[in-house]
Amino acid sequence: MIRVFVDFEESEEVSFIRKTVAEFMKRFPVEYWRKVDAERRFPEEYWKAAAEQGLLGINIPEKYGGLGMGLYEVSAAIIGVAASGGGLPAGDLLMRTMVFAGLPIEKFGSEEVKNAYLPKLVEGKLICSFAHTEPNAGVNTFDIQTYAQKEGDGYRINGQKIWITLAHMADIIVVVARTTPREKIRKKSEGLTLLLVDAKQNGVKTSKIYGMALRPLSSNLVYFEDVWVPESHVLGVVDRGWEALSALLNAERVCTASISIGCGEFLLEKAVDYASNRRVFGRPIGSNQAIQFPLAEVKAELETAKLMTQKAAWLFDKGKDCAFEANVAALTAARAAFKAADRAVQTFGGNGFAEDNDIERFFRDTRLFKTAPVPEEMVLNYIGTRILNMPRSF
Numbered sequence: 575m576i577r578v579f580v581d582f583e584e585s586e587e588v589s590f591i592r593k594t595v596a597e598f599m600k601r602f603p604v605e606y607w608r609k610v611d612a613e614r615r616f617p618e619e620y621w622k623a624a625a626e627q628g629l630l631g632i633n634i635p636e637k638y639g640g641l642g643m644g645l646y647e648v649s650a651a652i653i654g655v656a657a658s659g660g661g662l663p664a665g666d667l668l669m670r671t672m673v674f675a676g677l678p679i680e681k682f683g684s685e686e687v688k689n690a691y692l693p694k695l696v697e698g699k700l701i702c703s704f705a706h707t708e709p710n711a712g713v714n715t716f717d718i719q720t721y722a723q724k725e726g727d728g729y730r731i732n733g734q735k736i737w738i739t740l741a742h743m744a745d746i747i748v749v750v751a752r753t754t755p756r757e758k759i760r761k762k763s764e765g766l767t768l769l770l771v772d773a774k775q776n777g778v779k780t781s782k783i784y785g786m787a788l789r790p791l792s793s794n795l796v797y798f799e800d801v802w803v804p805e806s807h808v809l810g811v812v813d814r815g816w817e818a819l820s821a822l823l824n825a826e827r828v829c830t831a832s833i834s835i836g837c838g839e840f841l842l843e844k845a846v847d848y849a850s851n852r853r854v855f856g857r858p859i860g861s862n863q864a865i866q867f868p869l870a871e872v873k874a875e876l877e878t879a880k881l882m883t884q885k886a887a888w889l890f891d892k893g894k895d896c897a898f899e900a901n902v903a904a905l906t907a908a909r910a911a912f913k914a915a916d917r918a919v920q921t922f923g924g925n926g927f928a929e930d931n932d933i934e935r936f937f938r939d940t941r942l943f944k945t946a947p948v949p950e951e952m953v954l955n956y957i958g959t960r961i962l963n964m965p966r967s968f
């Protein structure tokens with residue numbers, strides 16, 4: 575009997591997604607994204623069209639209106655929208671619907687919650703945010719202070735979050751909160767809970783942060799003041815939210831790696847085209863190895879990062895642990911994308927700084943993933959201490 579262990583052939587599903595996305599994105603050319611970035615305006619037209627095209631429900635089961643595929647296909651879609659010129663905001667909008675909300679609701683929500691939210695997510699009727707980061711906790715999730723206090727048949731949330739993208743427009747927010755004080759837990763990963771919050775309540779207050787990256791979507795300070803969450807809106811098990819959060823964060827890493835890869839592909843194509851046509855000293859600048867070799871390196875690094883991203887997505891879809899692969903994918907893809915941006919600027923010379931060439935926008939946006947959602951130092955900490963079993967420095 576012949577057993578096939580690895581198969582790099584593109585599946586029918588991925589081929590369908592890739593072709594659908596390529597056709598769909600012709601309606602949203604790079605000029606569209608340049609404009610929404612300059613105006614810091616939510617890409618409403620893209621959002622609605624993506625929902626109509628079914629691109630917000632790729633991983634949502636068919637019984638809730640989705641396509642019933644997996645993270646592997648979500649990743650393929652995200653690479654496609656980013657590579658076509660949509661970049662970070664186009665990819666982020668798919669990720670936040672399918673991974674920040676769709677995934678934890680589908681995997682950890684009650685049937686009531688699934689029925690109430692999943693079809694609306696697929697139809698683009700709900701904008702979702704994910705509220706994890708806090709001003710006083712930083713990358714140390716176990717230090718978060720936002721507290722969900724049990725009260726009758728629900729929870730009352732108080733606390734503050736920072737950098738919460740799209741919270742000013744959100745209908746729902748997936749919130750990471752503490753439900754048992756740190757001094758009362760046995761293991762540090764206990765006492766956290768994931769809650770699905772109705773963001774239109776009076777107690778949810780937001781204040782915009784005007785940032786360098788992701789300008790069409792905007793991030794926010796968010797204040798929760800006595801915000802009510804019914805018990806049915808707990809995602810997963812109370813105090814054991816680490817399990818649901820880990821699944822979400824691994825999937826998020828696969829998606830941010832996918833955005834990076836798409837951005838890198840866009841930048842590389844532009845740089846190669848420019849290098850092949852721009853003539854200085856009577857020959858194309860791309861014939862100089864100082865220009866050509868770094869672009870060849872970017873190609874190699876993007877392809878390597880893509881393989882790791884696909885492996886992480888594949889493991890995730892099989893229900894296997896993919897933390898190492900997702901972290902490595904996020905690290906390598908972020909580095910490759912930012913290198914692509916830097917080399918594109920260098921290849922374009924002065925023209926790399928002109929907004930009309932889109933390079934500076936991608937330069938700002940690809941820088942994000944070296945810092946957020948997971949800074950590269952924390953990925954290296956994870957590999958050093960958890961995979962290589964080296965001593966901790968903190």
Ligand SMILES: Cc1cc2nc3c(=O)[nH]c(=O)nc-3n(C[C@H](O)[C@H](O)[C@H](O)COP(=O)(O)OP(=O)(O)OC[C@H]3O[C@@H](n4cnc5c(N)ncnc54)[C@H](O)[C@@H]3O)c2cc1C
Binds near residue numbers: 706707708736740949
């Ligand atoms: C545009 C944008 C959008 C965002 N959107 C969201 C969102 O929607 N939801 C959300 O929850 N968050 C969001 N974030 C927040 C983001 O996830 C965090 O900024 C990121 O995780 C880093 O956390 P921090 O800013 O608190 O950095 P800090 O924890 O203050 O760390 C600062 C630096 O110190 C380093 N550092 C800290 N500890 C160590 C250590 N032990 N060893 C080595 N280095 C260390 C870090 O790696 C980092 O480089 C967003 C951020 C940005 C910029």
